[in-house]
Amino acid sequence: MKLTYLIVTLVTLIGCTNNANLYDPAAAGYIPPEPTTTIAPANTCEYAVAPKPYCQHADGNGYGTDNYVAAPGACDFTACGDSDYAESDQKRVYDAYNAQYGGKVILDNDALCLTKKNAYNGECNDANAYNVGKAEKCYYKGCNQPGKLGYAHYQILVQLYGVENVEVDTDPLACGDLVKAGCTNPSAENYDATAVVEDCSCRFKSCTDDRYIEYDQYNTVVNGYVNGNPQCASNTIEVVTCGSNCQTLNVGCTTVGADNYNPAAKVENGSCTFTGCLDEYWNEYTPELNPLVIDYAAAHGLTVDDILTKTCKTHTP
Numbered sequence: 001m002k003l004t005y006l007i008v009t010l011v012t013l014i015g016c017t018n019n020a021n022l023y024d025p026a027a028a029g030y031i032p033p034e035p036t037t038t039i040a041p042a043n044t045c046e047y048a049v050a051p052k053p054y055c056q057h058a059d060g061n062g063y064g065t066d067n068y069v070a071a072p073g074a075c076d077f078t079a080c081g082d083s084d085y086a087e088s089d090q091k092r093v094y095d096a097y098n099a100q101y102g103g104k105v106i107l108d109n110d111a112l113c114l115t116k117k118n119a120y121n122g123e124c125n126d127a128n129a130y131n132v133g134k135a136e137k138c139y140y141k142g143c144n145q146p147g148k149l150g151y152a153h154y155q156i157l158v159q160l161y162g163v164e165n166v167e168v169d170t171d172p173l174a175c176g177d178l179v180k181a182g183c184t185n186p187s188a189e190n191y192d193a194t195a196v197v198e199d200c201s202c203r204f205k206s207c208t209d210d211r212y213i214e215y216d217q218y219n220t221v222v223n224g225y226v227n228g229n230p231q232c233a234s235n236t237i238e239v240v241t242c243g244s245n246c247q248t249l250n251v252g253c254t255t256v257g258a259d260n261y262n263p264a265a266k267v268e269n270g271s272c273t274f275t276g277c278l279d280e281y282w283n284e285y286t287p288e289l290n291p292l293v294i295d296y297a298a299a300h301g302l303t304v305d306d307i308l309t310k311t312c313k314t315h316t317p
Contacts, residue, residue, distance in 0.1 A: 082113045189203050
């Protein structure tokens with residue numbers, strides 16, 4: 001997935017790049033780390049988005065068992081709209097639900113109007129009833145446990161038919177558990193170990209200064225978070241960062257030609273070592289090292305003997 005990130009803080013790094021104490025604030029040529037910033041007062045590391053209400057009616061499109069918060073949300077229903085059919089009464093429930101929580105009802109008479117109502121007044125003709133089609137008064141069932149899936153439907157049934165006509169549904173499947181939404185990424189500053197559903201609220205401390213080890217760590221974590229949660233793909237760097245986490249300078253030998261040259265290091269730390277012979281009167285003389293070793297030692301307050309393993313063995317005749 002290709003994402004466009006909004007870079008909030010741009011730091012231009014200019015200064016000495018060959019100083020053993022570059023990471024020492026008292027040293028000449030010191031470059032300070034990127035400033036610790038927050039994107040906006042609201043986007044602190046404790047920032048969390050408001051839980052998203054989801055459809056909590058089993059007939060609604062998008063209904064499931066893993067996307068819930070305490071408050072019911074809008075549902076989209078498909079229903080029979082022909083009052084001559086028993087299934088049309090289901091539309092009453094859908095309309096009542098949507099009046100409170102939002103959503104819409106799409107009519108599909110051809111597919112959903114199935115049972116013609118019997119003219120016999122003593123027969124239950126309401127498809128919402130559990131005894132539809134029987135020669136008796138209609139009765140209904142629902143989950144009457146607040147905080148459970150199915151409770152919103154129970155409330156609508158009571159509203160339409162009266163509490164005396166709505167029985168408590170003892171089937172465990174009628175009262176599923178609501179699960180907690182929150183930040184489920186352990187690397188985030190606001191990680192919630194009790195959350196089950198990711199709500200795109202995770203916040204990570206950023207590091208946009210590539211001299212620090214945390215620079216690559218941050219990019220890996222954030223890219224993995226956004227790519228692993230497609231529903232969070234609209235998030236940019238502006239809403240997933242919450243300050244600076246540049247802590248560990250990536251130091252090492254950055255001098256090409258040194259025995260221990262480290263191309264991944266970003267900051268020279270005076271640790272380079274060399275092997276060769278700087279004396280032109282020896283057969284093992286390595287002229288290419290002569291200025292490199294002498295200049296390196298002088299720049300870091302060292303002697304040649306501190307950094308050079310000598311290979312001079314035989315004199316030139």
